[in-house]
Amino acid sequence: MENLYSLPKLPYKYDALAPYISEDQLTLHHTKHHQAYVTGANAIIEKCSKARKEKADFDIKATAKELSFHIGGNRLHGLFWENLAPAGAGGGGLPAGSLASAIDAGFGDFDRFKKEFSTAATGVEGSGWAALSYCKETGRLLIMQIEKHNLNVFPGYPILMVLDVWEHAYYLDYRNDRGKFVEAFWSIVNWDSIGKRLAAVRH
Ligand code: MN
Numbered sequence: 001m002e003n004l005y006s007l008p009k010l011p012y013k014y015d016a017l018a019p020y021i022s023e024d025q026l027t028l029h030h031t032k033h034h035q036a037y038v039t040g041a042n043a044i045i046e047k048c049s050k051a052r053k054e055k056a057d058f059d060i061k062a063t064a065k066e067l068s069f070h071i072g073g074n075r076l077h078g079l080f081w082e083n084l085a086p087a088g089a090g091g092g093g094l095p096a097g098s099l100a101s102a103i104d105a106g107f108g109d110f111d112r113f114k115k116e117f118s119t120a121a122t123g124v125e126g127s128g129w130a131a132l133s134y135c136k137e138t139g140r141l142l143i144m145q146i147e148k149h150n151l152n153v154f155p156g157y158p159i160l161m162v163l164d165v166w167e168h169a170y171y172l173d174y175r176n177d178r179g180k181f182v183e184a185f186w187s188i189v190n191w192d193s194i195g196k197r198l199a200a201v202r203h
Pocket of ligand 1: 029
């Protein structure tokens with residue numbers, strides 16, 4: 001039996017993030033788009049296993065690229081769902097504790113951080129993500145843009161927070177207005193979850 005990926009359950013109901021993310025939008029995003037990365041990764045792994053058993057060749061370069069695309073998609077979506085919480089019930093507001101201190105130390109203040117992260121998200125070329133990462137060597141928070149689902153940016157740096165700005169993440173609710181979706185994100189961002197992630201990577 002293969003060790004394969006499975007679609008994680010959302011930590012809230014499909015309608016819990018409305019009106020910032022509608023029930024239709026979230027349902028589609030989770031059950032169709034995220035599921036497609038899980039299914040895609042599993043199919044490639046099974047295809048490789050079969051070829052290895054049969055001592056058959058497969059295109060290593062193409063397979064590695066496809067596999068990183070699907071595994072990256074699965075991993076980033078898993079982080080994204082954990083990054084969110086219903087507005088006023090864990091979502092929105094301001095970061096607290098050591099996450100707030102790290103943001104102030106790194107960016108000056110929260111408003112400056114919010115502006116830089118939002119600009120990174122709205123400015124991703126084509127499909128991709130904005131992400132907040134942590135460098136263990138310097139103790140610094142870093143904002144990055146991840147095009148598509150390529151994870152080979154700051155290799156190995158743990159990601160604390162992500163925002164999906166693929167059109168499939170917001171088109172039903174905001175059409176082509178990515179900026180409006182990015183603004184809505186700040187009302188449902190789960191600071192507690194992100195703060196816990198920071199505490200865990202600092203050890
Ligand atoms: Mn997505």
